[in-house]
Amino acid sequence: MELEALNKPTAExxxxxxxxxxxxxxxxxxxxxxxxxxxWATKRFLPRVAGHREGVGxxxxxxxxxxxxxxxxxxxxxxxxxxxNRPQDEVSTLMRLLLNSLREETDKLHRNNVRLTAIGAIDxxxxxxxxxxxxxxxxxxxxxxxxxxxxxxxxxRWELVNAVREIALKVRQGEIELDDIxxxxxxxxxxxxxxxxxxxxxxxxxxxxxxxxxxxxxAYSELFISPLYWPEFRRQHLYEAIRDxxxxxxxxxxxxxxxxxxxxxxxxxxxxKIFQTITGE
Ligand code: FPP
Numbered sequence: 421m422e423l424e425a426l427n428k429p430t431a432e433x434x435x436x437x438x439x440x441x442x443x444x445x446x447x448x449x450x451x452x453x454x455x456x457x458x459x460w461a462t463k464r465f466l467p468r469v470a471g472h473r474e475g476v477g478x479x480x481x482x483x484x485x486x487x488x489x490x491x492x493x494x495x496x497x498x499x500x501x502x503x504x505n506r507p508q509d510e511v512s513t514l515m516r517l518l519l520n521s522l523r524e525e526t527d528k529l530h531r532n533n534v535r536l537t538a539i540g541a542i543d544x545x546x547x548x549x550x551x552x553x554x555x556x557x558x559x560x561x562x563x564x565x566x567x568x569x570x571x572x573x574x575x576x577r578w579e580l581v582n583a584v585r586e587i588a589l590k591v592r593q594g595e596i597e598l599d600d601i602x603x604x605x606x607x608x609x610x611x612x613x614x615x616x617x618x619x620x621x622x623x624x625x626x627x628x629x630x631x632x633x634x635x636x637x638x639a640y641s642e643l644f645i646s647p648l649y650w651p652e653f654r655r656q657h658l659y660e661a662i663r664d665x666x667x668x669x670x671x672x673x674x675x676x677x678x679x680x681x682x683x684x685x686x687x688x689x690x691x692x693k694i695f696q697t698i699t700g701e
Contacts, residue, residue, distance in 0.1 A: 444666035456625030456649030533565030540574030576635030
């Protein structure tokens with residue numbers, strides 16, 4: 421039953437999704453900072469972990485609707501490097517929720533053509549989570565629909581430090597020259613190598629910061645801050661964020677006139693056209 425629901429959006433959903441597709445581009449990559457679980461729970465006099473549990477429902481709904489809309493990549497900031505410093509029982513609950521979600525949802529993801537990937541210091545996660553995650557990644561690796569990318573034990577600075585170390589080592593070993601270091605080489609050494617940069621970053625919980633998330637990749641992302649706590653953020657709020665995104669003008673450092681000319685210049689993606697203008701290629 422649940423699976424069918426995932427494949428078949430309601431008539432109302434269908435209508436909204438068709439409108440979104442018709443009225444502009446669907447973001448190829450959406451990244452989300454899922455914040456406010458603790459506050460959602462505290463407001464209801466519940467323990468913080470109740471907010472994380474309820475937050476899993478929002479993950480399910482947003483993954484489902486991204487698949488239906490034809491979003492290419494969805495990256496969820498599920499556990500940051502800094503989150504290890506939270507009280508031990510909260511960390512344990514988050515790991516258990518992740519484990520249970522992987523146990524319960526992998527089949528459904530697979531049958532719905534979702535490919536699961538993960539970025540972060542995966543070797544720091546408990547052994548059984550690592551194992552389930554590796555299994556889920558392997559089971560779904562050939563899928564061609566939505567890529568659901570989980571950021572786990574991840575932070576932008578952690579990732580940049582690793583990239584700098586790898587590049588420095590290659591220079592020291594004579595594999596590359598100092599002059600070979602450019603933006604594309606750095607991108608290739610990040611955990612997101614091969615994944616397009618997020619078009620849209622959504623942060624729930626009302627805070628206006630990026631909290632050490634995808635620091636390199638967010639350079640030109642459009643930001644959408646929702647005042648709602650993550651457990652409250654459901655498909656209708658995602659529709660609103662996408663509508664808002666579709667009304668933005670992404671200039672990538674150019675002026676409006678250049679963007680308009682580029683937009684009218686053929687079939688290439690906007691990002692490719694802008695890149696062409698910047699590089700002159
Ligand atoms: C931030 O809220 C949220 C997290 C640290 C964890 C998010 C995890 C889940 C939604 C559940 C598991 C995820 C998956 C992918 C199955 P917060 O605790 O910082 O909230 P606060 O700012 O109100 O304290």
